[in-house]
Amino acid sequence: MLKLLELKDEFRLVPLETFDHLNEDKYLKAQDKFRFRAYSTGNLVNSILKWKEENSSFLQSKELNNYMGDVVRHFNQLPPRSKKYINIVIRSLFDSSTIPKANYEIGCHQIRIIATDKFNGYPAPEGFHRDGFDYIAIHCAQLNNVNGAISLVRSLDNKEKLYEHILLPSQIMVLNDNKVEHYITPITPKIPNKKAYRDIFVITFNKKEIFL
Template sequence: MQKVWEATELEYAFLFTVRKVNSINLEGFKPFFNDMPIDPYIKGNYRSRRLSRFTVAEDKLIKLPHGHLFQSKNYNPLLGDIKREFAELDDALIELDIFKNLVLAFTDSCKLHPEAEIGVHQIRTTCSPDNLGNPAPEGIHQDGTDFIGIFSVARDNIIGGETHLYTAKKEKPIFNKILHPGELLLVNDHEFYHFTTPIKPEMPAPGTRDVFVLTSPSLLIE
């Protein structure tokens, strides 16, 4: 049931697709996931997060001023109507060519307007033999943006973490897949709800799931 964008360039032209981003060497991202601040807005200390926002001008990234993540309770019943603040992405990460390639893969695939604002969420979800990690504690949801990209960087000693898409909250998923490192899922947020299942260790040791989530608009406010 996967459908790639139509030939027309009308807004919201595609529904969802998965692509492999071959221009990115994932090893370059991995060190930047080892020093991540804990997300203070969810219980359990199992998620770490950074967040920055950008625009693209002539294949160059322009970093925008620091902002606060804000979603309505209509979209995020767990943390809606709260201004959330996260540390910015590491400057050394932003300077990498592979980071620019990732953002351009998102903007080009979604055919974003040149002045579109893009939020880049860097997220690590952890689990242990005693605790699951929950990539989507808000449950089946929409983000309240136009386009979403979920890019898998690494899966270390985990099972689970399967991403689902739904046409309605109470329907069965029309898409379900574990995103393997290097895969980018692009979703029209107006058309689908999404969810990612909890993770647990494959072997009796800690496990991690590292992703970048890109959104446009960014969902950030001053």
């Protein structure tokens, strides 16, 4: 239901500078803009990932996401360097058997969550949730001056038992989205008067037998 993988040599290639240029997430309800985001999709066939060239829309049902469900959201594509890096990450997930090899529809969100002394950052404003895919891989790229950001995971069959983990840079948490739901606690600055931010990639995997 949950696996952790730590990248080693591969993590040296993470394109940290690309997070500095993400566009503001215009779909937040809060007055304080704490999330910056890019999103791309692709098809993974016989372990070869082909990214779609057009900007991709993202839609979740209200049942899955009571915060922004039934809203078609549009984001700019991942930067080219991020796409190349995600290819490496997916290959590592397969090589380590963290995710079973298959053909998948892939989605990748590149996200920066920020916080200041004036407002918190909310990685999951919708609360505990599923994302509606077969597998979710949450990969931490960078933590800067962050308090909080505790990943909480619970089984759909036993919601009283919580797994807690602070996802560190280079680590990937893989969830079977059909069996668990997850949440990440808000972030606040560890040192006052200094901005806090958390940079992550969220990769979604949906099994696909045939691509038309």
